Amino acid sequence: MKHIVSIEDLDNKSIMSLLKRASELLPVAEGKKKSDKLKGKILSTCFFEPSTRTRLSFESAMQRLGGSCIGFADPSATSHLKGETLSDAIRMVSGYSDAVVLRHPREGAAKLASEVSDVPIINGGDGAGQHPTQTLLDLFTIKEEIGKLENLKVGMLGDLRYGRTVHSLSQALDRFNTKLYFISPESLAMPDHVTDELTNDWSTHQNLESVLSELDVLYVTRIQKERFPDVEDYKRVAGAYRINSELLNNAKPKMKILHPLPRVDEISTNVDNTKHAAYFRQAFNGIPVRMALLEKLIGDK
Amino acid sequence: MSDNLLRVQPIRNGTVIDHIKASRGKKVLDILNLSGSDTTISLLINVQSKIQKRKDIIKIEDRELNEIEIEKLALLSPDAIVNIIRNYSVADKIKIEIPEFISEIVHCPNENCICNNERSVSTNFKLLNKENLQIKCTYCGRKMDEENINFI
Numbered sequence: 012m013k014h015i016v017s018i019e020d021l022d023n024k025s026i027m028s029l030l031k032r033a034s035e036l037l038p039v040a041e042g043k044k045k046s047d048k049l050k051g052k053i054l055s056t057c058f059f060e061p062s063t064r065t066r067l068s069f070e071s072a073m074q075r076l077g078g079s080c081i082g083f084a085d086p087s088a089t090s091h092l093k094g095e096t097l098s099d100a101i102r103m104v105s106g107y108s109d110a111v112v113l114r115h116p117r118e119g120a121a122k123l124a125s126e127v128s129d130v131p132i133i134n135g136g137d138g139a140g141q142h143p144t145q146t147l148l149d150l151f152t153i154k155e156e157i158g159k160l161e162n163l164k165v166g167m168l169g170d171l172r173y174g175r176t177v178h179s180l181s182q183a184l185d186r187f188n189t190k191l192y193f194i195s196p197e198s199l200a201m202p203d204h205v206t207d208e209l210t211n212d213w214s215t216h217q218n219l220e221s222v223l224s225e226l227d228v229l230y231v232t233r234i235q236k237e238r239f240p241d242v243e244d245y246k247r248v249a250g251a252y253r254i255n256s257e258l259l260n261n262a263k264p265k266m267k268i269l270h271p272l273p274r275v276d277e278i279s280t281n282v283d284n285t286k287h288a289a290y291f292r293q294a295f296n297g298i299p300v301r302m303a304l305l306e307k308l309i310g311d312k
Numbered sequence: 313m314s315d316n317l318l319r320v321q322p323i324r325n326g327t328v329i330d331h332i333k334a335s336r337g338k339k340v341l342d343i344l345n346l347s348g349s350d351t352t353i354s355l356l357i358n359v360q361s362k363i364q365k366r367k368d369i370i371k372i373e374d375r376e377l378n379e380i381e382i383e384k385l386a387l388l389s390p391d392a393i394v395n396i397i398r399n400y401s402v403a404d405k406i407k408i409e410i411p412e413f414i415s416e417i418v419h420c421p422n423e424n425c426i427c428n429n430e431r432s433v434s435t436n437f438k439l440l441n442k443e444n445l446q447i448k449c450t451y452c453g454r455k456m457d458e459e460n461i462n463f464i
Contacts, residue, residue, distance in 0.1 A: 096430050098432070118426065119451025122450065123426050198456075
């Protein structure tokens with residue numbers, strides 16, 4: 012394993028071994044145990060587009076393992092590099108560090124970076140493209156919460172058309188024999204290019220109530236106002252896909268709700284204290300998963 | 313003398329592209345930008361063929377196709393055969409093939425793809441399916457089939 016550009020770079024065996032290691036690293040991620048596995052190593056975080064959550068979790072993961080970080084978080088960094096190509100910037104940065112996390116507004120940026128870098132490139136999101144560490148932390152959360160990844164029934168709710176997290180996650184879960192339920196308004200349905208590649212059973216639904224009782228996991232995404240030319244349409248659609256604690260009476264007792272966050276009001280705060288809410292633990296899981304990945308990419312050298 | 317020969321004379325030196333997918337010949341001329349060159353070119357459309365039902369043929373005098381042109385031709389008509397003619401006889405018969413990776417000859421339709429936004433990056437596509445032509449951008453992952461391929 013050299014670069015992590017797409018979740019497709021990892022086979023099931025590597026995914027399972029990363030998730031196992033992430034689980035072992037939980038006490039270190041929580042600060043209860045110390046590690047100096049990556050002492051003396053440097054991680055570059057190059058964010059050509061802001062993403063506080065991704066950047067901070069990578070920096071925390073690196074520092075929990077005894078390593079340090081350099082980089083930039085400011086979108087105006089792109090103007091500092093004006094005239095310099097991404098390839099040249101990556102050649103420079105890869106000489107300063109042991110691995111590079113790249114966030115970039117253009118699709119394929121991480122792939123390009125991986126072609127010119129001497130050190131591992133980790134894709135921290137490239138435009139509407141890939142965000143493999145998000146997929147890994149989603150898989151990790153499901154495994155931790157449910158106890159397994161195989162043969163689950165997973166519902167995806169909300170904006171399935173534009174939400175890249177649900178695209179990658181669907182394709183990744185499909186490798187673990189998951190039955191997928193796509194629940195969305197017609198205008199925000201899962202695109203064909205995703206469903207065409209699924210090998211397991213999947214179905215589409217317009218409302219949650221009809222399938223809720225079957226699900227082991229419900230993955231909720233935000234429906235963005237910008238997708239609707241008419242504000243009234245947005246309000247109607249967003250209202251129809253809102254989750255609250257009353258609705259969850261029909262769910263399996265162990266059903267877990269995930270959400271990549273930030274949420275607006277698609278999950279009512281009265282769900283937060285139910286046994287179904289897993290989304291805050293999911294956000295934390297970004298740390299152990301990224302630690303496991305950094306160990307694998309930098310520590311094993 | 314067969315009908316075909318009566319219609320178009322043999323060429324002394326140059327290239328004969330045979331077994332072009334029927335009605336695709338005009339597009340091959342355009343994409344390879346052959347009509348702009350100053351040599352004599354003959355295009356035969358819907359010729360009876362033993363192998364295919366109908367085919368197109370292009371004869372180009374005093375010019376041999378280069379590698380890039382042959383690669384483009386492969387994407388346009390994978391079953392075409394390129395005959396290099398020297399002194400009225402076939403000096404070389406090239407069975408063209410779509411390469412596993414197709415670089416620099418096809419545009420990526422995704423405007424936000426890094427290959428359309430960075431100097432000195434050439435486009436690169438992976439061949440996914442040869443029979444029902446499908447290629448995929450190695451950068452952004454956008455897939456294209458025969459109908460929407462745009463040549464550079």
